[in-house]
Amino acid sequence: MSNIEATPVASAGASSVSTTGWGTEARQSFGLAWPLIVAQLAQNLLFTTDVVLMGWLGPKYLAAGTLANAFLMPFLLFGVGIIGAVAPLVAQARGARNIKAIRRIVRQGFWAAILVATLLLPIVLNIRPVFALLGQDPEAIALAESYVFAGAWMLYPALGIIVIRSLLAAFDETRMILLITVLGVIVNALVAYTLIFGHFGFPRLELRGAAIATGCVNLVMFLCMLGYALRHRRFKRFHILTRFWRPDWSHFRAIFRIGMPIGLTVLAEVGLFSVAALLMGRLGTNELAAHAVALQMASTAFMVPLGVGLAATVRVGIAFGRGDRDGIHKAGWTALAMGTGFMAMTCIIFLAIPQTLVGIFLDRTDPANTVALGLAATYLGIAGIFQLADGAQVVAAHALRGLSDTKVPMFLAIIGYWAVGLPIAYVLGFVLNWRGTGIWLGLAAGLAIVAIVLVARFAMRERLGLLRTVPLDGSTPAH
Template sequence: MAATFTLAWPLVIAQLAQTALTTTDVIMLGWLGPQALAAGTLATTFLMPFMVGAVGIVGAVAPLAAQARGARNIKAVRRIVRQGFWAAILLATLLIPILLQIRTIFGWLGQDPTNARLAEEYIHVGVWMLYPALMAVALRSLLSAFDSTRAILVITVSGVFFNAALNYVLIFGNYGFPRLELRGAALATMITSFIMFAMMLGFVLRHRRFKRFNILLRFWKPDWARFREIFRIGTPIGLTVLAEVGLFTAAALLMGLLGTDEVAAHAVALQCASMAFMVPLGLGIAATVRVGLAYGRGDVDGITKAGWTGFALGTAFMLLSCIVFLLFAPNIVTIFLSPSDPANANALALAATFLVIAGVFQLVDGAQVVAAHALRGLSDTKIPMLLAIFGYWAVGLPVAYVLGFVLEWRGVGIWIGLAAGLAFVAVVLVARFAMRERLGLLDGLPR
């Protein structure tokens, strides 16, 4: 538990800081009004499935680097990170042309034309963050695999301050800057992404522990075996995360059919739930590294302890966040929308209700993310992907649609559907980790 906590706490705070980047955007766009908040939410909700899917693929660097370290195969580390860069550049290049079609796609999906036009303004600027953001994932994975998580923390927290300052001047036109509103928020995020990547790359190139890897040495030299391995392990990870985020994207689009207030309320509740989710996500990343290290050195007992310790810590925190959401939901949502403005009254009431439901599914949300990450440490990603896709899309989305539109529970029904999908995935993934030996997941363990 001490080893897991030492590795995890900087990752937890860094994940919270990463979400704070988006939270800053949400808060400041909320100051512009529900219209800007709804449009910004639709834009980022459209971007996120592509972004996190790609992050999942590049994130395969973490378990692969951890396993290489556990096996003392240090020469493999540079090649893994270099091919992680290659994967990041390829994915960004493929995704950007798709994302630039947001207005056309939103038209097909029946979204409000004004919201679609404003969302397009955000995406056309913010989409270029994909290159630095995805390449930074490869560097974060390297640092995590070698327990250097405090560097991730410092750089990410610095990024929060950069982003907040840039938002303040670019969204509202302060200190002589042009008032760019949604485009200003996107520009701030893009610039911050480049700054954070530059800081992380500089750290890895200059720190004595990582200089020996020479990660940019013969950068253009291919290592097709490692490249394929990243996609073999990472594609199921990316699709798993994509299935979950896609479920929330679908929920946002369903909210868009109900009205602007529902979208704004959904944005507020989802942002709060995402902040809480970052803690078990950080613990899950630590579980991936700890399980991967144990797997690399052939330590069956270490795998058991690493996995269940991460699960216990994640579940304990989510119990706490569940209590906070249940008790203080009406107070929390006023951070995002001013209660003094009568135009916000309906959105505030809806957001408080959605947040109460989010509190209920905190426990299963934490359980499923830690279990998924523990399995990734064993390079077990394909079956968990299939289970997650089924749970989110064959359980969660149908329940959300039936409750929200057939039974006319509207936004409340949609959020209950989200909870149902997460609960299913939590049960099956925790069971899979518990049955890992019986299922043959340790058959490739070094002896």
């Protein structure tokens, strides 16, 4: 990739020598990260709300909803990963004070979002033949299909949100992202409750109602973020929708060149968990419902280091754009300390009170839930063990994205998840007959391997040539 596309350079006279101490970096990183953290938690709460409501319908509906999301989410997050390339590109352009590049990156981000959503839509609508081939229960397939058919259109606004969020985050407007996401949680809870159970004169749509609510809330959030970006004086100067039809092929290609490996990295991880859900489905409804509950708790905790990672991409990207080696060092390691520190606390909580936590999702007084509750508590205890690895790998991956380093991390993730994690999960779960416990131990092994290699790669970034465009003497990079 050319330096112009991948590494916007500092304008003449821009300072490229960091004057930020560790304490200042920690405060600035936390100030940028905490709204993103809460926004990620709120974003996860959207699905958590649906999981709780589907659980109220019964284990059959919860299992079907889990299957539907196990199929839909990998494709959605693959698209999110591709469009996520807008974040480091805008951050690098800001660090280089390249206003024209910011405008063009955002516009081409919308182009990429529309293209990716259009390509993914027909794929996700083919859920029935895929699940039938995988031997899933016919009733569960029918229910899962109803969910996907009702909500697949959410791909368009969901990917559009990533473009606007990347712009806002690169300019430290993360509180607005938080406010809009919280608004989305409220809208989702009201609409989902109304449509799932048929309240206030609306028909009872059950799983279809949950899907429709998810699509509606994504549309509302996208329109709110877009309106803010178009009207706020700080962003009006970018004119992101003016002459929207005009292509900028260099930036369009840059988004896919950087974003495709990100998308495949995300797909490798999410795909691993989706395959785990399919394996759980072969063990039985109780195992699958328990897996859904434990995974929801683990993914809720994961939102915190993910938010830290998003901030790390911005902080590292800005430092990279202005040619600041020391800033890159401090931004990356500060984020790693924050992310793994939080996950150490969640590890303790998961190990200490698993029964209490899983009781939030399944009625502990209903005898029909006894087996699922016990299994969910066991899986959550294992999830607590790999919390540190999960936090470290996501922050390290995002820090590397700030350097536009995405291809090698992609291969490392694929190897770690699919050549290590999945085989271990299958052998322990089915060959040794450890069932769900073995599957979760395989997930833990895959995460641990990826965490080790990605943190090591960030630590060795100079020896690996990841900073070759950043001057050693702190001078302004050459165009």
